Amino acid sequence: MGQQTILQCFEWYLPANQCLWRRLSKQAPMLRKLGITSVWLPPAYKGAAGNQDVGYGVYDTYDLGEFDQKGSVATKYGTRDEYLQAVKALQQAGLSVLADIVFNHRMGADETELVRAVQDAGNDRYQTIGSEETISAWTKFTFPGRKGKYSDFVWDWTCFDGTDWDQRKKKNAIYLFEGKNWDSGVDTENVNYDYLMGADLDLSNPTVVEELKNWGRWYLRTVGMDGFRLDAVKHINRDFYTDWLTTLRRESGQDLFAVGEYWSQDVTKLTDYIRGGGGCMSLFDVPLHFHLHQASRSGGQYPMDQLLVGTLAERDDEHAVLFVDNHDTQPGQALSSWVDGWFKSIAYALILLRGVGVPCVFWGDLFGIPHDGIAPVPELSLFLHIKEHIAYGERHDYFDDANVVGFTREGDPQRPESGLAVIFSDGAGGSKRMYVGKRMSGRYFVDSTRKTQGCVRIDEEGYGLFQVNGGAVAVWVTREAANQLFIEGL
Numbered sequence: 001m002g003q004q005t006i007l008q009c010f011e012w013y014l015p016a017n018q019c020l021w022r023r024l025s026k027q028a029p030m031l032r033k034l035g036i037t038s039v040w041l042p043p044a045y046k047g048a049a050g051n052q053d054v055g056y057g058v059y060d061t062y063d064l065g066e067f068d069q070k071g072s073v074a075t076k077y078g079t080r081d082e083y084l085q086a087v088k089a090l091q092q093a094g095l096s097v098l099a100d101i102v103f104n105h106r107m108g109a110d111e112t113e114l115v116r117a118v119q120d121a122g123n124d125r126y127q128t129i130g131s132e133e134t135i136s137a138w139t140k141f142t143f144p145g146r147k148g149k150y151s152d153f154v155w156d157w158t159c160f161d162g163t164d165w166d167q168r169k170k171k172n173a174i175y176l177f178e179g180k181n182w183d184s185g186v187d188t189e190n191v192n193y194d195y196l197m198g199a200d201l202d203l204s205n206p207t208v209v210e211e212l213k214n215w216g217r218w219y220l221r222t223v224g225m226d227g228f229r230l231d232a233v234k235h236i237n238r239d240f241y242t243d244w245l246t247t248l249r250r251e252s253g254q255d256l257f258a259v260g261e262y263w264s265q266d267v268t269k270l271t272d273y274i275r276g277g278g279g280c281m282s283l284f285d286v287p288l289h290f291h292l293h294q295a296s297r298s299g300g301q302y303p304m305d306q307l308l309v310g311t312l313a314e315r316d317d318e319h320a321v322l323f324v325d326n327h328d329t330q331p332g333q334a335l336s337s338w339v340d341g342w343f344k345s346i347a348y349a350l351i352l353l354r355g356v357g358v359p360c361v362f363w364g365d366l367f368g369i370p371h372d373g374i375a376p377v378p379e380l381s382l383f384l385h386i387k388e389h390i391a392y393g394e395r396h397d398y399f400d401d402a403n404v405v406g407f408t409r410e411g412d413p414q415r416p417e418s419g420l421a422v423i424f425s426d427g428a429g430g431s432k433r434m435y436v437g438k439r440m441s442g443r444y445f446v447d448s449t450r451k452t453q454g455c456v457r458i459d460e461e462g463y464g465l466f467q468v469n470g471g472a473v474a475v476w477v478t479r480e481a482a483n484q485l486f487i488e489g490l
Helices: 020-034 080-092 206-223 237-253 266-275 287-297 339-353 364-367 380-389 479-487
Strands: 006-008 038-041 058-060 096-102 111-120 128-140 158-165 171-177 197-199 227-230 258-261 283-285 320-323 358-362 396-398 405-411 422-423 432-434 444-447 461-468 473-480
Touching: 020 038, 020 396, 038 080, 038 396, 080 096, 080 206, 096 206, 096 258, 111 158, 128 158, 128 171, 128 197, 206 237, 206 479, 237 258, 266 283, 266 287, 283 287, 287 320, 287 339, 287 396, 339 358, 339 380, 339 422, 339 473, 358 364, 364 380, 364 396, 380 473, 380 479, 396 432, 405 432, 405 461, 422 432, 422 461, 444 479, 461 473
Parallel strands: 006 038, 006 358, 038 096, 096 227, 227 258, 258 283, 283 320, 320 358
Antiparallel strands: 111 128, 111 171, 158 171, 158 197, 396 405, 405 422, 422 473, 432 461, 444 473
């Protein structure tokens, strides 16, 4: 995606006031001016909780806020027309739009069905408990509010591998349906991690696969998005997405960028998934997120020279989407692993300015999370501007100390004020001699964050001695570039 920066355009606790689409329509030019190039929008279709659903309790993917279903016409974010208008406004402002796709499960079925099933052992999905029995499963999706518009496909139990609720016994357990097997090509946690929640789609069923392709064609034709964020890919047969993405790209003639959420700290699982899918999608760098989380919670004792070791940024930066936090990691969520506030600026300087992978900025970090009293990251707008205008050229890494590390960018001769030196510490602070290029010889650098005083003169060999305060980051740029930043109020 080149010099790209993604913004995740939501956080879990956004008010359910059906205003997000309208807000994004108005904010589109501002987001582009900030340095955002792509936006990841939340799931736009009707969830089981109607206009209270964040979007991951998928009910009807054809209902983009058009039909009176689940107690509302609009989704949490607005109506179908407002959604389409937002996409158009964002694209007209020069932003690529990524749609969130959730294919693992369906929830909020319209009817129950009697299904023969056996209880799964849970921690070993190939083992069962007891004998086969008849359960009452919420697996019949007829979408009465839509009345067959766009698609007359009816989902019934044959479209799913299993579910987690027996309505007759009011019992919560994982049930595997008669004649079904959990899908292959998924994560090996719990031996087989196909099942996650709700009514689990059977992606070995050709009818299901074809319906998902038909929906993808309709969705792309209706919305005109530029790519996808793919939810919970570790629970979905890898071959399915390889085929689905290939089909849509071939038929549309579009490149259609795709990034998948494979939630694992094991970088080998991520690289194997990418390689096995022929590089059809990028993945979020979950290992890096956890390194940032751990560093922020280690009281200055984290080995900073190991920050990038075992990350997707290190192993396969071409397919790495880097992030600090997201809607799942924010406080109160099941995967909560929030990076402490004092470390946020360090983390964003790393993912935005180093020139590796594609960075993804979290809405809650850019605009705050009022629900939890969390303020925006102070330097984030500054770093976004620096990324777009100054962070260019060959990179030199200095991850050679447990306390103070950094990197430099030599700049682009076509951009006279580009080039920088970034140094950060989780401990007492310090200094590091770093190379910024011989073309910078004799020039003066200052800390754009204004936290480190003084200037650094670059010597005839292209080196400077750059400093950083304890528990902070300093982003050194040419004095001329810094003056321009100050003029612009950044």
